[in-house]
Amino acid sequence: MPYILNTNEEIKQMLKAIGVDSVEELYSALPPEIKLKESLNLPSGLSEFDVKKKVTALSERNKPLEKYNSFLGAGCYDHYIPAAVSFILSRSQFLTAYTPYQSECSQGILQAIYEYQSYICLLTGMDVSNASLFDGASALAEAVLMTLRISRKKRVVISSTIHPEYKETLKTYLSGFDFMIEEFVPKSDGFFDLEKLRDTLRNDVGCVAFQSPNFLGLIEDAEKLSELAKKVQALTVMVTNPLSLAILKDPARSGVDIVCGDGQPLGGSLNFGGPSLGFIATKNENTRQMPGRIVGKTEDKKGDIAYCLTLQTREQHIRREKATSNICSNQSLNAIGAAVYLSLIGSEGLKEVALNSFRNTQYLYQRLKEVRGVKIPFEPRFFNEFVWEVENAPKIMNAFYDKNIIAGYFLGESFPQYKNSILSCCTEKKKKSEIDEMVFSLAEVLRG
Amino acid sequence: MDKENIFEKRESAPKADYVAATGVPLKKPSDVIPQKLLRAQLPLPNLGELDVVRHYSHLAQLNFSVDTHFYPLGSCTMKYNPKINESMARLEGFSAIHPYQSQDAIQGALELIYDFEQLLCEVTGMKRFTFQPSSGAQGELAGMLMIRKYHEIKKRKKTKVIIPDSAHGTNPATASMCGYQTIVIESDSGGLVDIDKLKKVVDDEVAAIMLTNPNTLGLFEERILEIKDIIHNKGGLLYYDGANLNPLLGITKPSLMGFDVIHLNLHKTFSTPHGCGGPGAGAVGVGEILEDFLPVPVVNKKNKSYYFDYAIKRSIGRLKSFYGNFTVLVRAYTYLLRLGKEGLLQTAHNAVINANYIKEKLKDYYEVPYPKTCMHEVVFSCTSQKEKGAAALDIAKRLIDYGIHPPTMYFPLIVKEALMVEPTETESKDTLDYFIKVMKEIDKEIDNDLEKVKDAPHTTPVKRVDEVKAARSPNLKWERTGV
Numbered sequence: 001m002p003y004i005l006n007t008n009e010e011i012k013q014m015l016k017a018i019g020v021d022s023v024e025e026l027y028s029a030l031p032p033e034i035k036l037k038e039s040l041n042l043p044s045g046l047s048e049f050d051v052k053k054k055v056t057a058l059s060e061r062n063k064p065l066e067k068y069n070s071f072l073g074a075g076c077y078d079h080y081i082p083a084a085v086s087f088i089l090s091r092s093q094f095l096t097a098y099t100p101y102q103s104e105c106s107q108g109i110l111q112a113i114y115e116y117q118s119y120i121c122l123l124t125g126m127d128v129s130n131a132s133l134f135d136g137a138s139a140l141a142e143a144v145l146m147t148l149r150i151s152r153k154k155r156v157v158i159s160s161t162i163h164p165e166y167k168e169t170l171k172t173y174l175s176g177f178d179f180m181i182e183e184f185v186p187k188s189d190g191f192f193d194l195e196k197l198r199d200t201l202r203n204d205v206g207c208v209a210f211q212s213p214n215f216l217g218l219i220e221d222a223e224k225l226s227e228l229a230k231k232v233q234a235l236t237v238m239v240t241n242p243l244s245l246a247i248l249k250d251p252a253r254s255g256v257d258i259v260c261g262d263g264q265p266l267g268g269s270l271n272f273g274g275p276s277l278g279f280i281a282t283k284n285e286n287t288r289q290m291p292g293r294i295v296g297k298t299e300d301k302k303g304d305i306a307y308c309l310t311l312q313t314r315e316q317h318i319r320r321e322k323a324t325s326n327i328c329s330n331q332s333l334n335a336i337g338a339a340v341y342l343s344l345i346g347s348e349g350l351k352e353v354a355l356n357s358f359r360n361t362q363y364l365y366q367r368l369k370e371v372r373g374v375k376i377p378f379e380p381r382f383f384n385e386f387v388w389e390v391e392n393a394p395k396i397m398n399a400f401y402d403k404n405i406i407a408g409y410f411l412g413e414s415f416p417q418y419k420n421s422i423l424s425c426c427t428e429k430k431k432k433s434e435i436d437e438m439v440f441s442l443a444e445v446l447r448g
Numbered sequence: 449m450d451k452e453n454i455f456e457k458r459e460s461a462p463k464a465d466y467v468a469a470t471g472v473p474l475k476k477p478s479d480v481i482p483q484k485l486l487r488a489q490l491p492l493p494n495l496g497e498l499d500v501v502r503h504y505s506h507l508a509q510l511n512f513s514v515d516t517h518f519y520p521l522g523s524c525t526m527k528y529n530p531k532i533n534e535s536m537a538r539l540e541g542f543s544a545i546h547p548y549q550s551q552d553a554i555q556g557a558l559e560l561i562y563d564f565e566q567l568l569c570e571v572t573g574m575k576r577f578t579f580q581p582s583s584g585a586q587g588e589l590a591g592m593l594m595i596r597k598y599h600e601i602k603k604r605k606k607t608k609v610i611i612p613d614s615a616h617g618t619n620p621a622t623a624s625m626c627g628y629q630t631i632v633i634e635s636d637s638g639g640l641v642d643i644d645k646l647k648k649v650v651d652d653e654v655a656a657i658m659l660t661n662p663n664t665l666g667l668f669e670e671r672i673l674e675i676k677d678i679i680h681n682k683g684g685l686l687y688y689d690g691a692n693l694n695p696l697l698g699i700t701k702p703s704l705m706g707f708d709v710i711h712l713n714l715h716k717t718f719s720t721p722h723g724c725g726g727p728g729a730g731a732v733g734v735g736e737i738l739e740d741f742l743p744v745p746v747v748n749k750k751n752k753s754y755y756f757d758y759a760i761k762r763s764i765g766r767l768k769s770f771y772g773n774f775t776v777l778v779r780a781y782t783y784l785l786r787l788g789k790e791g792l793l794q795t796a797h798n799a800v801i802n803a804n805y806i807k808e809k810l811k812d813y814y815e816v817p818y819p820k821t822c823m824h825e826v827v828f829s830c831t832s833q834k835e836k837g838a839a840a841l842d843i844a845k846r847l848i849d850y851g852i853h854p855p856t857m858y859f860p861l862i863v864k865e866a867l868m869v870e871p872t873e874t875e876s877k878d879t880l881d882y883f884i885k886v887m888k889e890i891d892k893e894i895d896n897d898l899e900k901v902k903d904a905p906h907t908t909p910v911k912r913v914d915e916v917k918a919a920r921s922p923n924l925k926w927e928r929t930g931v
Contacts, residue, residue, distance in 0.1 A: 001794045002786055003528055003719075005876035011798075014805045014877060023797045026804060026821055027699060029668040034704040041570050045788030048532050055782055059541030061556030065549065072546050075769055080467045084501050086538075092515030093508040096529050099725035100511075101521075103913040104905045105848050108507030109724045115454050118926040122491055128924045132726070134582035137769040165769040172743070172765035173589075176596060176626035219485055247477050249487050262769070272557055273547030273770025275582065275727035287922065293725065298918035300910040310918040316585070316621035317859070321630040326621035329583040329715065333723030340504055343454050346494035348462030355477070356469055362480070363472035380480045401550060409548050432471045 001045065065270060067404075069434045071364070073385045073425025074215070074409035075136065075163050076273055077265045079243070079353065080429050082344045085267045089337050099293070099329070103308040104300075110307035113295045113332060116339040123245045124259045125252030126281035131293040132335035133327065136262030137166040139278030140239050141173035142291045142325055143260045144207050146282070147235040148179060149289050149324070153206030156181045159192050161214035162239055164414035170209075185417075190216045190378040190387070194224055203232050211239035212248075216411075217385035217423065218378055219248065226255030242266055242279065244383040246354035258282045267341025268334055277334035288314060291325030353428045357384040360426035360435065367439040368424075373446045377421070385425035387411060390446070393420040399445040405438055454503055455926045460496035510909050512853045514721075518879050522825045522856035522868025523616065523664060525694050525716035530786065533720065533779035542778050547770040551755055557774065558754035561747045564781040571784075571792065572693075572710060573703025574733030579772040580743045584691055586767055587711030587730025588622040588658070593764045594709060594734065594741040595656050595685050596626050601762060604683055606655035612641050614665055614860040616689060619658040628655055635862055639665040639818030643674055650682050660689040661705060662696075664860040664868070666803060666822035676706030685709065685738075693717045694872070695800045695824035698793035702733075709734045718780035729776040743767055798873030799824040802880060806869055809884045813891045817863055825870035829863050838894040838901045840865040845912060846893070846904035850886040 006014070011023075020026060027035070046054070065078055072078070089095065093108065100106030100113075113131045120129035133139040144156055156174070158167065160183045171181060187193045192210055201208075208229040212220035226236045235257040243265040245251075251259040264276035282290065288311070296310030316323040342350065361384050368374050368388050375389040385408075390396050393410060400407040408424035415421070426435065477486055512519065519526040537543065545554055565577045581587035592609070599606040609623040610631045620630040631649050636642040640663070657679050661669045669675065679686055688702045688710035694717045702710045714720050715728030722728065734742060744763045745756035756771075787795065800823055807816060807826040814828040830840040844854030844867065856868040871880055893901050905911070 001791045003530060003791075003874050004794055004798050005874065006798060006801075010877040011801060014801050018801070018804045018808045023801060026800050026823075027668075029670045029821060030700060031670065031673055034673070034700045036698065036700060036704075040698050040789040040792065042567060042789040042792070043785070045791040046785050048786065051782055051785045052532060052536070054785065055536045055560075055778070056539060056541075058556040058560050059536070059539040061559065062541040062545045063549070063553040064540045064544040065546045066540075066544060070546070072548055074548055076547055078546070082466050082497075084497060088501065088504045088508070090534070091505065091508040093511040093513040094724055095534075095721045096514040096516075097511045097724050098519070098521055098524055098526060098722040102512070102844070102848065102854050103915070104845065104908040104910055105512040105517075105853060106510075106724075107909050108510035111453060111510075112504065112507050113724070114924075115926070117924060118453075118455065119492070121925040128922075134586060134727075135768050135770075138582070138586070138767065163769065165766055168766040169768060172593065172767055173625075175764065176593060176628075178627075219481055221485065223484070245487070246490055247487055248481075249485055269543045269775075270546050271543055272545045272554070272774040273772075274768065275773040275776060277727075287924075294922075294924055296918040297923040298914050301912050301914060304910055306910040306913045308913045308915050308918050310915065310922060310924075312919075315617075317617035319621070320617050321620035321624045323617070323621040323624070326585045326589060326618045326625055327583070328585045328616075328618050329722075329726040329728045331582070331723075331727045332725040333721075334727060336504075336724065339454070340500065342492060343495055343500045343503070344497060345466065346462060347490045347492035348494055349466060350492060351490055352469075353467070356467065358477060359472050359475050360470065362475045366473075381482075382480075406549065428467045430470065435472070 068406050069404060069437060070406040071408045071424040071426065071438065072406050074423055075262065076270055077425065077427055078270060078429060079265055079427050081267050081269065084344055085337055085340050088340045089333055094333060094336060100309060103306065107307060110295050112336045112339055114297060114307050116335045117295060119339055119342045120279050120281050123242055124281045125250030126259060127284040128287050128290065129279060129281040130290050131295055132330040132332060133278030133280055133292055134331060135274060135276050135278045136239065137169035139260035139280050140166045140209065141170045143237045143258045143280055144170055144209055145173065146258060146286065146289045146291065147207035147237060150286060151206030151233065151235055153204055154179050155205045156207045156209065157205055158183055159210035159214065160185045161216055162209065162211040163215050166239060190218045192220050192225060194228065197228050201228060201232050205232055205234045207237060208234050209237040213241060213244055213383045216378065216387050217382035219381050219383060222251055222254035222256055243354055246350045247358065257286065263334065263338045266338040268337060275331055275334055277331035277338065287311065289324055290314065292327045292330055356428035357426060360430045361386060364424060364426055364435050367435060371439060371443055384427065385423055387418065387421050387423055389420045391420060393422055396445055397422065400441065403441050405441055453926055455493055457493065457495055457499060459494050462494040517851055517853050518875060518883060519853040520855050520869045520871050521853060522870040523691055525870060525872055527719055527872040528874035529719055529721040530783060533782045536782045537775040537778045542775055555754055558747050560781055561777060562749055562754055564777060567784055568731060568733060571697065572733050573701035574710060575736050576739050576742060576746065577731050577733045578743045578746060579729065579731050579777055580766065580768050581730035581732055582768060582773050583726060583728045584711055584713040584730045585618040585622065587732045588618055588689065589625055590732045590743055590767050591687055591709040591711055592622050592626040594738045595687065597741050597762060597764055598738060599655055605653060607653045609655055610649065610657040612663065613862050614663050615658060616660065616664065616691060619689060638820065639667050640669055641675055643671055646675065646678055650678055652682055654679065654682055654684040656685045656687050658687040658689060660692050662692045662823035665818050665827050666825035667818060667820055668823055672705045691716060692824060695796050697796040698789060699796050703735060709738050714776055714780040719783045720776050720779040727773045727776055729773045795873045802871040802873060802875060806871060806880055806884060810887055813888055825868055827860065827863050828867045828869065830865040830867060833891065833894050834865050836894050837898050840867050842901050842904065843867065843890055846890050846901045847886065848905040849907045852883060852886060
């Protein structure tokens with residue numbers, strides 16, 4: 001058996017020291033009727049080589065995204081990850097450590113997380129970030145719950161152009177409470193319906209949640225939204241792609257109260273959608289309602305700089321049923337990965353990644369506009385993805401697949417009103433030639 | 449060196465050469481986005497790669513970890529994280545696939561999830577699993593929301609959840625998130641659920657009991673079948689917090705103990721690395737009555753091909769975008785294949801032997817308030833040491849000087865000055881003997897050189913950290929001083 005170090009002789013010695021004759025005696029507290037009479041109906045253990053062969057064979061039945069000319073985004077983005085990121089994250093003293101409860105032997109973890117929090121604050125303009133949540137979807141749910149604790153109100157207005165799986169997650173998280181969610185469909189131009197918000201927003205609304213760039217790729221006017229929300233003392237929650245903040249105004253400056261989202265674009269692998277990390281950041285006055293762990297900078301008893309987990313009286317292990325959330329483990333390693341990525345790439349590098357993603361997407365947009373049979377419903381006020389329409393979109397997407405191209409995400413699946421629409425994304429990795437190939441193929445497919 | 453943080457380092461020439469621009473027209477954001485929505489400046493540092501790598505490598509060196517130190521952190525099952533798991537999780541076919549690729553291009557991933565589910569069903573006796581939750585706590589939320597919906601559909605008025613006073617903090621926090629009132633039930637003098645008290649508080653409004661078995665004292669709840677009947681007779685369900693499943697692998701199954709829904713911490717029992725506190729994975733298994741309530745999607749098989757099935761009648765919905773922490777599943781699956789049925793049993797046996805060995809060797813030095821045979825962990829009380837001036841905290845900090853990560857402290861809450869020791873099965877007798885020797889040594893130091901213990905740790909990069917100051921005047925992010 002792998003991974004057990006004790007020899008039979010040592011086990012015998014230990015049993016003797018314990019004062020029993022056999023290991024079975026140690027299980028005498030179990031009622032006999034629940035003890036298994038036979039061994040589990042499982043295969044026997046395999047050698048490392050055989051396991052490697054079996055699992056590798058499974059992996060080879062998946063086709064990595066890079067083998068396609070892909071324009072998939074929709075919440076999970078194929079950016080380049082500098083080689084150094086995974087080298088740092090593979091270091092045992094990050095990979096195999098636990099939550100840094102014991103500050104003195106966890107200073108490196110604590111400092112790295114403090115740096116992650118600082119980076120999130122620099123990007124978002126906010127005062128305080130936590131040490132991470134699970135993903136963008138649960139971060140939205142936690143953010144909305146936070147606003148309802150702060151406002152002590154029961155109604156939530158959300159934009160229907162939040163990522164569909166985030167909305168579903170939010171609804172699941174809120175289902176244990178008596179909160180009401182009202183969903184606003186966008187105007188025909190794809191943007192949040194500000195007029196409707198102005199006309200219908202009442203004092204019992206505690207939260208207005210939206211996404212920008214929204215799920216259709218469009219960049220919302222967060223400032224106007226926040227202004228309207230403030231009139232009824234509702235808090236605003238903005239879901240965003242942190243990479244877009246390299247070129248877009250920081251949400252704090254637009255008056256947003258809580259910003260959250262998925263940190264995967266900051267140096268995270270695709271991982272079939274997980275693990276990534278959720279980020280959440282807010283203003284000072286909301287700190288005590290934050291969910292999850294937070295690292296603070298302090299001193300040791302000699303007065304030297306030191307870090308530790310702090311403000312823990314919000315958390316489940318202290319507050320139990322009165323905690324701000326039940327979250328315990330988060331996604332620390334991915335958070336440290338985001339800090340390493342941002343440090344490697346720097347402000348100029350991050351701007352370049354964002355700008356090249358933007359430029360590639362604008363180029364695809366320009367080229368698609370020229371194709372007969374393609375309709376583009378919205379203005380090009382987007383960051384790295386946009387919507388285009390074509391007759392028989394699902395069929396067209398299949399035809400693309402046959403040419404080893406993934407045209408994007410089929411919107412009709414989650415938005416019936418956009419039944420022939422495709423959401424296409426370009427990252428900085430996209431080559432001009434690949435974009436040209438996609439447009440050329442589309443023209444070919446449409447000609448039949 | 450390198451006390452400075454990343455924002456205080458010398459800057460290098462700005463670089464943007466990880467990916468070259470590809471020759472498309474250089475459109476400016478302000479061409480299509482109103483200026484007022486754009487950012488004026490991005491105040492991140494620009495550093496050289498070597499400086500960054502050295503900075504974080506140095507930070508790594510400041511930590512204790514399973515690979516470098518004995519890490520007997522109770523309730524966290526800090527077992528060895530096999531390296532083959534890492535190699536498998538990093539395969540391109542797993543780490544570089546997109547969640548929205550067509551299903552014929554991800555058959556291997558779906559088969560892995562499907563096969564892993566079958567194996568876990570056999571290990572636990574449950575009918576089906578969801579792998580969506582990212583942690584034990586999120587698993588609890590999934591499980592308890594299923595229970596809530598189950599009662600709603602049965603139109604039963606259920607308002608309370610019963611939780612022993614030895615429970616993990618996540619249990620009551622989860623019950624609150626599901627809109628339930630928590631009823632805490634005191635343990636009896638043996639450290640187990642007090643059956644008489646349980647009978648008194650259980651009525652028709654009890655939705656569920658949340659139990660860890662073995663409990664957080666490391667003791668097996670011997671009267672689990674009575675508990676099951678008491679709860680089931682009132683229409684309540686049993687939730688199993690699987691944080692402590694490790695000693696029972698191949699010995700019994702949660703289904704045999706009567707549990708209706710369970711979560712497994714794959715980062716504990718199934719050896720995936722803790723990564724400074726995540727990512728983990730909380731697989732949630734259900735018996736037949738809760739099958740229709742699972743989160744969507746699950747993976748099913750038809751004509752030799754695997755697919756995501758969203759058609760679950762009464763699903764509670766999603767808890768996460770996409771399908772869970774998938775590459776954590778790859779690690780846990782690899783581990784399970786490697787161990788097989790014999791390996792699981794030996795895991796359980798050695799976890800229990802190791803814990804009892806420590807208990808036996810140290811019980812004359814540190815009080816064991818609940819002295820029954822333990823399972824995977826043993827809880828000591830440092831009350832007699834405290835009387836001599838050294839609290840559990842001091843002993844924990846002194847262990848660091850000996851190269852041992854402290855056990856869980858002050859938990860469970862029902863033990864005064866608690867140190868909760870979980871050695872796990874992967875540690876050798878040699879390591880345990882060293883730990884035992886050190887614990888005895890510290891006990892002696894308390895008599896002979898109390899200040900040395902109270903001042904500990906002495907060998908770490910920082911001395912004892914002022915947590916009170918951290919909370920009183922929070923400094924939660926770096927700011928340029930003087931600006």
